[in-house]
Amino acid sequence: xxLEYFLILAAALFCVGIYGLVTSRNVIRVLMSIELMLNAVNxxxxxxxxxxxxxEIKGQVFxxxxxxxxxxxxxxxxxxxxxxxxxxxxxxxxQFNLLKW
Amino acid sequence: MNLAEGVQFISLGILxxxxxxxxxxxxxxxxxxxxxxxxxxVFVSISGLYILLNAGFVAAAxxxxxxxxxxxxxxxxxxxxxxxEDFQPISKAWVGKAATGAxxxxxxxxxxxxxxxxxWQLSTATPAGENAIEIIGLHFFSDFLLPFELxxxxxxxxxxxxIILARREYIPDYEPEDEQKxxxxxxxxxxLVATSSDNQEM
Numbered sequence: 184x185x186l187e188y189f190l191i192l193a194a195a196l197f198c199v200g201i202y203g204l205v206t207s208r209n210v211i212r213v214l215m216s217i218e219l220m221l222n223a224v225n226x227x228x229x230x231x232x233x234x235x236x237x238x239e240i241k242g243q244v245f246x247x248x249x250x251x252x253x254x255x256x257x258x259x260x261x262x263x264x265x266x267x268x269x270x271x272x273x274x275x276x277x278q279f280n281l282l283k284w
Numbered sequence: 285m286n287l288a289e290g291v292q293f294i295s296l297g298i299l300x301x302x303x304x305x306x307x308x309x310x311x312x313x314x315x316x317x318x319x320x321x322x323x324x325x326v327f328v329s330i331s332g333l334y335i336l337l338n339a340g341f342v343a344a345a346x347x348x349x350x351x352x353x354x355x356x357x358x359x360x361x362x363x364x365x366x367x368x369e370d371f372q373p374i375s376k377a378w379v380g381k382a383a384t385g386a387x388x389x390x391x392x393x394x395x396x397x398x399x400x401x402x403x404w405q406l407s408t409a410t411p412a413g414e415n416a417i418e419i420i421g422l423h424f425f426s427d428f429l430l431p432f433e434l435x436x437x438x439x440x441x442x443x444x445x446x447i448i449l450a451r452r453e454y455i456p457d458y459e460p461e462d463e464q465k466x467x468x469x470x471x472x473x474x475x476l477v478a479t480s481s482d483n484q485e486m
Contacts, residue, residue: 187399187400188296188300191399192333194391196304202384203310206384207311211365212310212316212319215310215358222326222330225330229339232337232339233338234406234407235405235406237338237410238407240419244423246342251349251435252435254439257354258357258442261358261450262446265361265449275371
């Protein structure tokens, strides 16, 4: 029964991340929500690795790769946020309409 | 349920509740500095959950990379973008929030019913436990060698790209005469006086 607990926890964390990603208006909070979602995926991978594949822990290897990608994503995302803030002088998601018509 | 299982269960409950409450605080609190610190709490409790899952190495990597690097980076981002602005209220913003909440609740019920309905084929092999680091290293240098090397290249690209994106652009107002021979990364001079007066106004 323990595997289900971890999977439900990860699903709840993922849904909280989606809610924050869609509703928040500060760009940095959007980045934090993306980190929450990546962590939920990691928790899923680790739970599967422990309960379904405990001898050859490939899920942990995948989790390490996801951590690497998340670090790169955070660095580039914050650089983009700084660059947009310098050009538009705001951090409001609703005013980033550079690519709209 | 013996003593070890009871301790595991209680730790799972405490860490799970801590993680969910902190994640809700990250999303719902209005002060973004509180959100950043609560994000650190989320990362630490997820690291505790990894320890419950027999993965000490990934728990340590989680604390090092997420709490030590990503969270600090986000805090620095908040400090660099320290603009206290009140966002323009959008008309009927509650419709979007309610719709998003309904979609998230629906997704959660879908996922949890799927999780509870699926018959998982639990493995009975002994967990790797303390040997996890050796097995992960063996995977990295045998069957996951190409993604491992690609990850290093990707980290280098992210490093260079973040520096290029966050750098102030250099707009030449005048032709530099003797600076051509010096290999420096030229950038626009900062308006130190203006920023300090902005900070005093806040």
